Amino acid sequence: MNLSSMLAARNAQNKPVRVGLIGAGKFGSMILAQAKHIAGYHVVGVADLNPAKARESFKRVHWEDERFAAKSVSDAYASGTTYITDDAAELFAFDGIECVIEATGHPIAGIRHALAAIEAGKHVIMVNVEADVLCGAWLAQKAREKGVVYSMAYGDQPAAICELVDWVQASGFELVAAGKGMNFCPHYRYSTPDTVWGFFGWSEEEVRAGDFNPKMYNSFTDGTKAAIEMAAVANATGLDCPDDGLAFHPSGLQDLANVFKPQSEGGQLARAGLVDIAASREPDGRVVLNNIQYGMFVTFRAPDEYTRACFQQYGLLTDTSGWYGSMWRPFHLIGLETSVSVLSAVLRGEPTGSSTRYRADAVATAKGDFAAGDYLDGEGGFKVWAKAIPATKAAAIDALPIGLAHHIKLKRPVKRDQVISLDDVEIAADQDIFAMRAEQKRLVEG
Structure with missing residues (x-):
């Protein structure tokens, strides 16, 4: 301060x-x-x-x-x-x-x-x-x-999430989940640079009049940017990505503590200690009430009855039990x-969040069926989206990071929604980066 x-x-x-x-x-x-x-x-x-x-x-x-x-x-x-x-x-x-x-x-x-x-x-x-x-x-x-x-x-959102996580832990609450809001429906996953503007509701005239990069906007739309950012948060905080990638649970501000708590407690998380996304749309496209599309959040649990009572006394937004609370920041100004x-x-001499461990990764996942000889086109493109998964799983299958999936040739066919491995592609350039990745893999945390 x-x-x-x-x-x-x-x-x-x-x-x-x-x-x-x-x-x-x-x-x-x-x-x-x-x-x-x-x-x-x-x-x-x-x-x-x-x-x-x-x-x-x-x-x-x-x-x-x-x-x-x-x-x-x-x-x-x-x-x-x-x-x-x-x-x-x-x-x-x-x-x-x-x-x-x-x-x-x-x-x-x-x-x-x-x-x-x-x-x-x-x-x-x-x-x-x-x-x-x-x-x-x-x-x-x-x-x-x-x-x-x-x-x-x-x-940027990862640093703001790290700040919220730090607040939870420095206050002595039990950290349950952290994440951000995002405009997302399941079918957005297969958006391409040719279809992306329809998801924003912009006319062709509006697009032509602006300085818009379709691949960049598509990386936000298809969930790739979310995977990248949540993997970064996991690497900075020690939280985990869900085993099968982000679930994009629809949730408004009033429901964060009910949704982002373990399933054993009536929530949507497989367990406590995960990152995920509060989607601002329902699967059928309806806008979620009080969504936090531009915001970041954490959920946490009271450690005892006294703290739980304080949650109620001071107006914290809690789940129906009163044990789980949420805190959020409504915006970020990059x-x-x-x-x-x-x-x-x-x-x-302090970072505002730092990826001090290799705990999660954002890995290239096929948007369709592609043949050997096809070239991947990276983040926001026609061929791949990024899935955020635990680093242990990424390392076990030698998954191709989304950041290395641009203009790289497939040497064998892949199926839609398949995580692409290094064995599936021809590595012809950027040997120094692949060598650094090998060093990072040695830092994997289970």
Whole structure:
């Protein structure tokens, strides 16, 4: 609760927190939008493969031209302005940058960037959840060895869920479940980039008028992003994914504690200690009353009768028994809040959630029957969706992570809803990433 005062003290000593950002897309733009309003928070450099597009992002979020006109990283450092480059290595090599935010959304690039930043002795804020699920536990281990912080990005849902989990445990309640809301029906699972806009109710004219990426939106629609984020939460908190993937239980705010408790207690969970999704639609498409589509939640149990009575006395939303309660956050503002992670890492040496274990994975699962020789097209595409399952199960079948399922060739046929294994595909590139994955598998927790 004292990050702002800690930052003010540093700024008074003329020691601003100095940051490098990789990726100037939507998330990066939101980071930049707030950065200019935070005294003592200096974005020294921004790396993007398309510098011209990065400059457009600065303009879109109302930066004056002179504020991002630095000629080099050292020029930006000295003048308090920002340098734009197409080479992220410039940020790693510059000693004045304390923390790097990885916001590219590309899982393989994200891992390489994070590792390079850690080896350069810089804290890493990993916006790129796809990269985090691929190798986050291994990267976190590398960060600890170097004495730096590897953190989830505050403002994104996994970090907010971790904060709620921490609140439950620090308060002495019994953690039961954690998750997020999502607009989901079972048939959404097989959505493709060609059909996705129908699920949003947008006309062709509205889509043409906007800057929309169909694969990105489809990854939200078909449940892939949910699997990635919930696997990351499991790896950060020690909770588990359900054995057969997320169930997407429909639930409104008033029903969270009734739904997200064990079946033995009248709920929908196979057992306590799981992550899952509160779907905002019923299986028939009806909108759930008081749904938490943009929110995050935890459910927990009172440890004794006295605490149970307090739940009632202070208006906590509970199940019908009064033993189980829920807490939620109704929104998340993604990049607008990510400075909290940067300041926590630099000023406190603490992450806002970190995948410190390999407990869950998001694995590629076929959307249809495909033949040997077909190419998978990754997250949000036509061929695969991601299933969140325990790491023990993923490791046992050598499952193909969703982050490595882009433009990879099948060497034998697969059936709809089949989890694809490494034995099913030809591995021809990115050998370094597969080697890192092998290292992560050694960290599997049962």
